Amino acid sequence: MTAVSDVSSHAIARARWRPAEIAFWVLAASCAFLFPSRYLIMTDILRLALFTLSLDLILGYAGIVSLGHAAFFGVGAYSAGLLALHGIINEPVIALVVAGLVAMVLGFLTSFLVIRGVDLTRLMVTLGIALLLEALAERFSNITGGTDGLQGIEMQPILGLFAFDMFGKTGFFYSLIVLFLLFLLARRIVNSPFGLSLRAIKNNPLRASAIGVPVNRRLIAIYTVAAFYAGIAGALFTQTTALASLDVFSFERSADLMLVLVIGGTGYLYGGLIGAVVFKMLQELFQTITPQYWLFWIGLVLVVMVLIGRERIHRWVLWGPNLIIRQVFGRKAGVAVPESDAP
Amino acid sequence: MTTLFTILFDGVAYGMLLFVLACGLAVTLGLMNFVNLAHGAFAMAGGYICAVLVNNQGWPFFSALPLAFVSAAAIGVALERTLYRHLYTRSHLDQVLFTIGLTFMSVAAVDYIMGSSRIFIKLPAALEGQFDFFGVGIGRYRLMIIVICGLLTVALQLILAKTRFGSRLRAAVDDPRAASGLGINVPQVFAFTFAFGCGLAGLGGALSAEILGLDPYFPLKFMIYFLIVVTVGGSSSITGPFLASLLLGIGDVAGKYYVPKMGPFVIYTIMIVILIWRPNGLFGRAAAR
Amino acid sequence: MTIALETRGLEKSFGGLRVTRDLSLKVEQGARHALIGPNGAGKTTVINLLTGVLKPNAGQILLEGNDITNLAVHKRVLRGLSRTFQINQLYADLTPLETIGLAVSERLGRGGDWWRRMGTRNDVNEEIAETLGRFHLLDVMNEPTATLPYGKQRLLEIAVAIATKPRVLLLDEPAAGVPESERHDILAAVAALPRDVTVLLIEHDMDLVFSFADRISVLVNGAMLVEGPPDEVARDPQVKAVYLGEAADV
Numbered sequence: 001m002t003a004v005s006d007v008s009s010h011a012i013a014r015a016r017w018r019p020a021e022i023a024f025w026v027l028a029a030s031c032a033f034l035f036p037s038r039y040l041i042m043t044d045i046l047r048l049a050l051f052t053l054s055l056d057l058i059l060g061y062a063g064i065v066s067l068g069h070a071a072f073f074g075v076g077a078y079s080a081g082l083l084a085l086h087g088i089i090n091e092p093v094i095a096l097v098v099a100g101l102v103a104m105v106l107g108f109l110t111s112f113l114v115i116r117g118v119d120l121t122r123l124m125v126t127l128g129i130a131l132l133l134e135a136l137a138e139r140f141s142n143i144t145g146g147t148d149g150l151q152g153i154e155m156q157p158i159l160g161l162f163a164f165d166m167f168g169k170t171g172f173f174y175s176l177i178v179l180f181l182l183f184l185l186a187r188r189i190v191n192s193p194f195g196l197s198l199r200a201i202k203n204n205p206l207r208a209s210a211i212g213v214p215v216n217r218r219l220i221a222i223y224t225v226a227a228f229y230a231g232i233a234g235a236l237f238t239q240t241t242a243l244a245s246l247d248v249f250s251f252e253r254s255a256d257l258m259l260v261l262v263i264g265g266t267g268y269l270y271g272g273l274i275g276a277v278v279f280k281m282l283q284e285l286f287q288t289i290t291p292q293y294w295l296f297w298i299g300l301v302l303v304v305m306v307l308i309g310r311e312r313i314h315r316w317v318l319w320g321p322n323l324i325i326r327q328v329f330g331r332k333a334g335v336a337v338p339e340s341d342a343p
Numbered sequence: 344m345t346t347l348f349t350i351l352f353d354g355v356a357y358g359m360l361l362f363v364l365a366c367g368l369a370v371t372l373g374l375m376n377f378v379n380l381a382h383g384a385f386a387m388a389g390g391y392i393c394a395v396l397v398n399n400q401g402w403p404f405f406s407a408l409p410l411a412f413v414s415a416a417a418i419g420v421a422l423e424r425t426l427y428r429h430l431y432t433r434s435h436l437d438q439v440l441f442t443i444g445l446t447f448m449s450v451a452a453v454d455y456i457m458g459s460s461r462i463f464i465k466l467p468a469a470l471e472g473q474f475d476f477f478g479v480g481i482g483r484y485r486l487m488i489i490v491i492c493g494l495l496t497v498a499l500q501l502i503l504a505k506t507r508f509g510s511r512l513r514a515a516v517d518d519p520r521a522a523s524g525l526g527i528n529v530p531q532v533f534a535f536t537f538a539f540g541c542g543l544a545g546l547g548g549a550l551s552a553e554i555l556g557l558d559p560y561f562p563l564k565f566m567i568y569f570l571i572v573v574t575v576g577g578s579s580s581i582t583g584p585f586l587a588s589l590l591l592g593i594g595d596v597a598g599k600y601y602v603p604k605m606g607p608f609v610i611y612t613i614m615i616v617i618l619i620w621r622p623n624g625l626f627g628r629a630a631a632r
Numbered sequence: 633m634t635i636a637l638e639t640r641g642l643e644k645s646f647g648g649l650r651v652t653r654d655l656s657l658k659v660e661q662g663a664r665h666a667l668i669g670p671n672g673a674g675k676t677t678v679i680n681l682l683t684g685v686l687k688p689n690a691g692q693i694l695l696e697g698n699d700i701t702n703l704a705v706h707k708r709v710l711r712g713l714s715r716t717f718q719i720n721q722l723y724a725d726l727t728p729l730e731t732i733g734l735a736v737s738e739r740l741g742r743g744g745d746w747w748r749r750m751g752t753r754n755d756v757n758e759e760i761a762e763t764l765g766r767f768h769l770l771d772v773m774n775e776p777t778a779t780l781p782y783g784k785q786r787l788l789e790i791a792v793a794i795a796t797k798p799r800v801l802l803l804d805e806p807a808a809g810v811p812e813s814e815r816h817d818i819l820a821a822v823a824a825l826p827r828d829v830t831v832l833l834i835e836h837d838m839d840l841v842f843s844f845a846d847r848i849s850v851l852v853n854g855a856m857l858v859e860g861p862p863d864e865v866a867r868d869p870q871v872k873a874v875y876l877g878e879a880a881d882v
Contacts, residue, residue, distance in 0.1 A: 003761040003764070003765055003770055004754070004757050004758050004761045006761070006770070006773070007729060007751065007757045007760045007761045007764070007773065008751045008752075008754075008757045009751070010727075010729055010751070010773060010774045011729060011730075011733060011749075011750040011751025011757070011760075012749055012750065012751040012752065014750065015749045015750070015751075059436070065435060065436050065439055067439070112619075113615065113618055113619070116618065116619075116622035117574075117618065117622040117623060118623070119378065119435040120372065120378060120435075120570070120573065120574055121574050121618065121622065121623075121624075123378065123380075123439065123570060124567065124570040124571060124574045124614070125615075125618065127566070127567050127570065128567055128570075128571075128611050128614055128615070131567055131607070131611070132607070132608065132611045135607045135608065135611075136608075139604060139605070188746070188747060188749070189746045191749050191750060192745055192746045192747065192748055192749060192750065193733070193734070193737040193742055193743050193744070193745045193746075193748070193750055193756075194743065194744050194745055194746035195746070196726075196730055196733065196734050196737070196750060197734060197737075197738070197743050197744075199723075199726065200723055200726065200734055203723050203724070203725070203726075204721060204723065206685065206705075206721075207717070207721045207722075207723070208706075208734075209704070209705035209706040209709070210683065210705060210706075210709060210714070210715060210717075211706075211709065211734055211735045211738060211792060211796060212706050212709035212710050212735060212738035212739055212743070212796050213706055213734070213738055213743060214704075214706050214707075214743075214744075215706065217744075218744070221744070221746075251563055251566075255443050255447070258439075258440060258443070259440075262436075262440060292454075293451045293454070293455055294451075295447045295448075295450055295451040295454075296447065296448050296450075296451030296452060296455075298444070298447050299443070299444040299445065299446065299447030299448035299449075299450075299451065300444065300448060301444070302440050302441065302443060302444025302447070303426075303441055303444035303445060303448065305440070306430070306433075306437050306440050306441040306444065307426070307429065307441070310437070
């Protein structure tokens with residue numbers, strides 16, 4: 001029957017790789033060879049991109065606004081740090097996964113608080129959990145090193161083969177591979193029936209449940225997955241910098257994260273990756289002007305973005321690239337357009 | 344036994360202060376369903392203006408307090424008319440982003456102008472120290488806070504219950520659409536309430552310099568407290584936020600006294616327990632908005 | 633006859649206002665039952681109670697003899713009680729294909745599959761194609777719902793409900809706001825619903841009710857006024873009074 005094959009091909013089309021996407025990843029990988037002196041900042045961008053991808057999963061796809069996503073980043077960071085410091089798990093990849101799982105457990109437990117209530121309650125709960133963890137880390141400074149952070153972390157070679165070097169080359173490739181693998185997984189998740197139900201929930205939870213979607217269970221699931229991603233991002237931070245201090249939990253980190261995501265656009269996965277690049281460039285720019293008042297500029301960018309309208313800005317920015325894509329690949333080629341953020 | 348009373352007294356003072364700081368937020372949230380995370384910035388503005396007037400210009404403390412109210416309200420009205428009103432119909436995410444942006448800007452601006460260290464406001468001698476009341480140590484400053492905030496609360500309650508504006512406001516909070524159908528100018532009511540709420544926050548900021556500490560990070564540090572007051576108290580009346588503030592104040596003071604090492608956890612634990620028990624807040628409406 | 637859907641002594645109050653009063657309703661298996669009433673009679677509240685959006689203060693709801701009073705919204709759907717929405721609540725940026733796909737996936741218990749792309753299961757695809765075909769939506773299946781003509785959107789509304797394979801379907805004013813030219817499609821779709829699906833039609837439009845229903849319940853002020861076959865209800869003086877009274881207001 002032709003209708004069935006039509007349905008199938010249209011349904012799969014959304015998940016098909018577009019030329020622009022492939023170009024994006026080729027470009028990302030080639031950065032390693034284009035800027036060999038800038039591994040550290042590029043690794044920083046990759047970590048931030050992964051962390052933002054995590055927020056995109058809950059904010060862009062499920063519509064959960066979080067003011068405390070740093071909670072999971074911090075738990076991942078400290079877990080990885082403690083595992084390495086005390087020699088519990090020496091192999092970085094296993095430690096990375098374990099740290100992610102620890103954050104995931106926390107995400108699962110706290111998701112029950114987050115799914116209840118309205119946006120305002122969610123804001124308070126997410127912010128409260130991050131503050132609580134920060135206070136805990138300060139209180140148990142004998143374990144966490146308090147304000148000084150964990151000192152003397154020494155990383156073992158990845159898989160016993162690739163030692164971390166002082167230029168950050170290993171760290172960069174390690175982070176890039178982790179980001180790419182987790183991106184593939186996220187891409188699969190959002191194009192699955194599960195991902196479709198998330199988009200429906202974000203649009204109208206009541207309507208979704210009237211179609212038979214178990215709304216709470218889906219939200220718990222994606223929140224838990226996002227916590228895993230954030231935990232991995234935090235663990236990567238510790239592993240590639242050999243640092244973990246209290247500011248991994250800070251509110252500024254959670255707020256910056258939202259800025260990164262809205263710069264890049266929500267709900268199409270690449271927002272976090274593009275946002276991370278733009279954000280770091282902005283940071284470099286502003287920090288050369290007024291290093292200690294960086295906060296002011298972040299604030300200004302947020303205010304201006306909202307006042308002009310996030311979608312409008314994205315349309316302006318994407319106008320050029322989309323024009324090129326259309327010229328090169330023809331009119332039908334998939335263009336990169338972030339989904340609208342209508343509530 | 345007397346320590347218990349002292350804790351209760353300090354807690355009530357703290358709670359009432361929180362109420363004055365946060366009640367404006369409760370009303371704007373209830374009225375326009377607008378999430379204003381920059382509320383603390385107005386409090387900080389009031390506090391710093393009061394500090395400059397008293398410390399640098401030599402104003403008496405009690406004449407600087409009304410000015411803290413007026414100037415915070417004026418800033419509130421200016422921002423409401425120019426910026427906030429464009430965002431009422433936008434998503435909560437936009438509102439959150441925008442008001443966090445404003446908060447960050449205010450933090451950095453105050454840091455730039457006034458420096459990053461904590462400031463103190465010179466108090467008149469009459470407000471310093473404490474006196475003994477049947478063995479309970481009563482801080483003069485805290486007593487003044489309870490008196491001022493208590494009077495304000497009573498006045499607010501009377502305004503809401505007895506005046507024409509109060510009934511319009513209640514109608515608008517209850518159902519903005521129906522209220523505008525009845526010929527109530529909801530945007531005007533809102534602008535006025537917003538300014539008044541900012542003014543109260545400014546006053547609260549001036550009063551809190553002594554107790555909570557006033558530095559450029561004030562709006563960020565106390566953001567969670569304001570959110571707790573509003574979510575736990577609900578936004579359908581001012582009684583809810585008032586009781587929530589008292590609970591928060593007493594809980595925080597008692598926690599810091601009895602389990603000093605666990606200080607902040609007491610509050611967060613209370614908050615989490617309440618939310619598991621009543622997701623829409625202790626005194627919130629059943630219907631989610 | 634077996635009873636498909638039943639309420640016993642249903643009560644709902646908001647504040648001091650009793651919106652649903654001691655409502656007992658029996659809908660027979662395979663019936664074309666209509667629930668009518670003037671504006672403000674509490675029809676919407678009844679739907680919300682039946683579907684689980686609201687919890688009653690007292691009383692029971694039974695679906696095919698099983699108590700579902702305390703079941704969550706989505707569980708009632710999986711048990712076979714679906715509804716359509718009166719005001720357009722379709723997903724504006726999802727396509728009809730995705731909307732139906734969502735409903736079918738959930739019903740087959742595949743909605744939680746996160747490792748599989750949409751469109752790779754044949755049983756799901758076949759059902760989507762079948763449903764889209766039945767409601768004349770195949771040609772627009774890949775268009776965002778928001779861009780469809782209003783009549784198509786109303787059809788999609790019914791199609792989604794049908795895709796959940798309900799045994800009892802609550803139709804909430806299916807033709808509301810549809811232009812005269814597209815009205816026929818809706819009426820035909822409603823008339824063509826399979827006979828084994830029990831339908832409870834909540835409607836304002838008397839023409840539609842009398843052409844479709846074989847039994848009518850009249851709701852006034854949250855309480856049942858009259859129940860019976862259409863001709864009996866049409867002759868009832870109380871019903872006439874209510875509707876004439878309302879007509880006089882208009």
